[in-house]
Amino acid sequence: MKSKLLILFLFVITVSFGQTIPKINSLIDAEIKANKVPALAVAVIDSGRVIHISANGLRDVKLNKKANINTPFHIASVSKTVTNMAVFKLVELGKIDLNTNINEYLPFKVKNPYFPNEKITVSLLLKHRSGIKDDIKFYGPHWRNPNGDPTMSLAFLKEYLVPGGNLYNMSHYDSNPNHKSVFKYSNTGIALLGYIVEQISGMSYENFCQKHIFKPMNMKNSSWFLKNLDTSKVAKTYIKNNSKEFVFKGHNGYPDYPGGQLRTSIKDYSTLIAGFINADNNQFILNNETKNLIIPPVSTPHLGYYTWFIKAINNNLYFEHGGGDTGVRTISIIEPTKKRAIIIFANHPYDFDELYRSIEMKMWGE
Template sequence: MPNNFRQVKIQSKMKAKFLLLYLFVSTISFGQIHPKINSLIEAEINANKVPALAVAVIDSGKVIHISAKGHRDVKLKKKATINTPFHIASVSKTVTNMVVFKLIELGKIDLKADINNYLPFKVENPFFPDEKITVELLLKHRSGIKDDVKFYGPHWSNPKGDPKLSLEYLKDYLVSGGSLYKESHYDSKPNHKLNFKYSNTGIALLAYIVEQVSGMSYEDFCQKNIFKPMKMNNTSWFLKNLDSSLVAKTYVKNKTKEFIFKGHNGYPDYPGGQLRTSITDYTTLIAGFLNADDNNFILNNETKKMIIPSVSTPHLGYYTWFIKAINNNLYYEHGGGDTGVRTISIIEPDKKRAIIIFANYPYNFDELYKSIEREMWEE
């Protein structure tokens, strides 16, 4: 092949890559403020319902509003910004979902496979020893693996920062003879795989499978394959990897109705709820996900449609997200709640719409997202 032809071919490939990058960035250009949405958010802040609110709205695949208002630190009167990392509680599961599907897409994990194919120890339901637990069942919260509140409760309710236990705790929790093991960690009901049982432990086990398959820590795999490629520079599963003075503090109220910071959350089942990310970073991820059909996203469009098919065809099956009716429309959503935290991510793949809200106080913001949805898309 002549050198000049080769150079032209290389240049055309580079132009195509730059075009894809340009198209992607154009969907997530930030700094937009939608006046009516802005007014709704300011009313929430002015009513002293919450120290800080970070909100983003995506319409037709483009970010049309993004803002952070209020204080990330009430005592020091430090303002929240769109780059402030918030603890997003169980909305974290939407990220763990993408991580697992990244390995499914690469052919490293089989959705229908027995999880024991990927583990260095055997996980077996003592009530149904002959029934395999699959990756798919973990993603759908139908694995029969249950959360033990007596074990997790002290970690969930007494914030002490990054957990001391690694995901290796799962062996002791799930394997007979382990120091944390109980038969009650498994569902004993007939047809248990048909019984939905929301399981933080199951999500943590998915992350442990990611570690075993990739040979990397879960944090390192996420940084290399999700966060860095998506320019999510204010995102980590651990406080130690962030400037903690810039992280939004999480608040509860005392008897005199003052906002009190008890400490940053952290727990052994961290892949199910411990992610800290800014509204900019997470919105970048969701915008990319919704636009997977025409952008160079970390997952391809077929994978996106597997995770969340059209809201008109939920019977095709979907993973991790839930179906929710808001006003007169159907959406996929995942909420999060924790000590000092409430969050929600709401998406509609067909029309490429989303509403994302991070709050550093666990108040009821249902009317806020309903009002935003009504303002934007009521027909």
């Protein structure tokens, strides 16, 4: 029954694709005409429906190839919202307990050397409070020098986190005794969640997401790896040189890929988010109880949230996650109670705060 309802839901969402709102189009056109960004993909969801979806500008500047709503964009750390769903799919299936020691799920032991008796849980990883830190000396060359798909598997985490590993350093852990109550962003922690998904499911992380997220949601232009996409159709990522020209340095890729390497189209991702905020209609890959666990009422911000953050935009509160990388800036903004969302993918890391604030004001300003 649920699968039939999901198919019906996808049909309803699909027939609305292609719609645009002139007042939003004018904002997007102004950004592109001002040479701020080669391409912008934007979706707006209101009352649970995708009411605006567009992709304007160029996915390839040199070849003058236009972006469209099926163009896969690198979405950087907005990828973490998908890793969140992968983890909670296993929570829902009873395979993961949020408060169990992660060592129950791993083929090696992860211990903070400063607090060896401390339990690190999936919940703490999702909330960026695990005490596991990013080593810029290790990640920096991968993050700064785009070179396509990583050559390392997620098994690198054993070398990074376990004493004796060729990447190990005590500084990969937080020595602050209060770290569980202090938010500290950790790409490594999210990558570790992806590895846990692999260990529990017995599948590669890519295959798990394809089976349990992308294919059920009809996300045909989504993958964690370039090798699974037609790269000629993927939006290239651009920086500006000294002459203010857009320059492509290469496609991003790094070992901690569950934290930021997903490529997806605005059509695919807006379908996913529309499904998420409509989970109360039993039309999503996760049930409504799981959705409410992921994004509880905003009255308890001091406890932290699972992956998403709270953001005030104009006079309203939203859950949001942003992303930034070489040649990339993205954001996903949702208000689950009113079933609203704004999603923006840009293939240049410019400041689009004014854009989403203007969209929010035009749509829901009071």
